[in-house]
Amino acid sequence: MSFYPLVQLRRAASQHSFNRPVFSCSVHVTEGIAEILEQCEYLREINGSDIDGNSVNFNDYIDQEIELTFRTPRTNESQFYQNLNAFLDNFTFSYSEVVELPEFYLFDEDLYYSANSIESDDDDIFSRLKLLIRSVAKLENLAHYHDEKMGDSRTLVYLSGEHRTPIVLSVSISENLLSKDINFSLLNELTSAESELNMHYSDKLSVFYASLHEFLGGGYAPDEAFNKLIDSWGAFVALYQNNLSTYLSGFSFHKAKKEVAEAEIELSEKLTNLTSDIVFKLFSVPASVMALAAIMQKGQLDALVFVLLVIGVIVTILLMYGLLKSQKNKYESLEKAKDLVFSSIDGKEAEYPDELNTEITAMKSRLNKHFKSTGKWLGYYKVAIFSPLIALILFIIIA
Structure with a gap:
């Protein structure tokens, strides 16, 4: 049961003292005080005489000044304390597992806490x-x-x-x-x-x-x-935030550096594969030219063989041109991917350390050179696939 009525008595008393666990007070009894006394537990004496709390009719004391003595509770859940320090000394050891506060009263400070917000002091x-x-x-x-x-x-x-x-x-x-x-x-x-x-x-x-x-x-x-x-919790939080910022900056630096390196490796590999595919497929071009040279050495070329030769050369050129066109599309897609990588980096130079900015600049330069070289070779391959047709025309002219 709450001991809030005792707190009300303490505040209404003309004199009061607390010598744990005994609370004594002198109070002028009114109808309101009598109602409060009816709610009080732990009463031991009235005017120095021991009493049985259940047998007292407090209305008999209205308009009288009486001295009351109470023995306050000493459980772990609710107590009277002399002052805040006494409560804290007890709290540190007795309530180590409690998150919510128990009901308690600080006698010297006249502060009462209860889960009942209406009764509790603010x-x-x-x-x-x-x-x-x-x-x-x-x-x-x-x-x-x-x-x-x-x-x-x-x-x-x-x-x-x-x-x-x-x-x-x-x-x-x-x-x-x-x-x-x-x-x-x-x-x-x-x-x-x-x-x-x-x-x-x-x-x-x-x-x-x-x-x-x-x-x-x-x-x-x-x-x-x-x-x-x-x-000094504020100072500790500032230290933590500074250490975390330093750690995450280093983490971001290494992450960004890794992403830059991976982007360069991936784009370079795809460019190399693109070029290798074309070179492998274009092996048929010199084979066609060599076949024409062999025919020229014979000196004779009937109409059927000639027609088949022309058809073969044209089909080869068309196939190779289609392949080249496909590789050209891949090249353009890789260029867009490169631009996306660069755009995700551009504008953040101020956030990166000089080491990373230097590495990014070098990567851009290497990739641009690689793309430029690949673009030139695609142009050369475009000319190369027409070499069988040029050889055929020269053969006809010579023949």
Whole structure:
């Protein structure tokens, strides 16, 4: 049952004191106070006399000043605390697995928290505490393991492949850590279910662990390391973002360099295959010319042989021209592919380091020369496929 009625009594009392777990107060009883007293549990004394709470009729005390003594609850779920530090000292050890706050009351600060938003006080310290608790739970999810040798404290251990000494955080929430708003969105980003679908998720985790070692690698005690991390969380996030940017820039550089090299290799191979196909097919051209030369040596050429020879030469030329036309189309397609590769690179020179820009410029020069050379050879092949016809015409003229 809620102890909110006790909080109401404390605020209505003319005098009050708290010596855990005993809460004492002097209050002038009105009808409203009598209704509150009817809801109170844990009452032990009225005006110094022990009582049975069920037998008291508080309406009998209306318009009287009475002294009340209560023994407040001391369960893990709801308690009175002398002040915030007393609550935090208890919370660090007793509520290590709790994400949501329990019901509690801070006597010195006169602050009451409850899941019932109507009764609960609206104070920044509660929202900051809830956020910090959830963030600690996320830090726990990111930890490699929990060190059980550190006693009852909530101890988190983080490893890094580059460092032999792990980073150990002993969770100890202090009032100082609740004095300002802290943006823990980085932890949300690293622990959300959607983040695991990101192609760089494992890289981000590695950078996170490396940044922890860089930020806390100065030989801090576990509790000091935790307080430094939370108190300087903004500085840690800035370090992480800088390290991640550096890592991804290097990743992008190597990726872009690999893509440039692969594009050059692929285009060069296709150009070479295109040229090789034509050369292989054009072996029939010198064979045709040699056949004509052999016929010329005989000195005789009847009409049928001549007609067949002419037909063979023409068919050969048509086939070779069709092949050349097909290869020319492939060449033009490769030119468009080259332009697409270049267009995806152009305009990003400022983002690339000088080494990559130099490599891109050299690649463009090599590919342009290769395309220019292939284009010339296609022109030469176009002339070459008509050589049998030219030889036939010369043969007729000579004959």
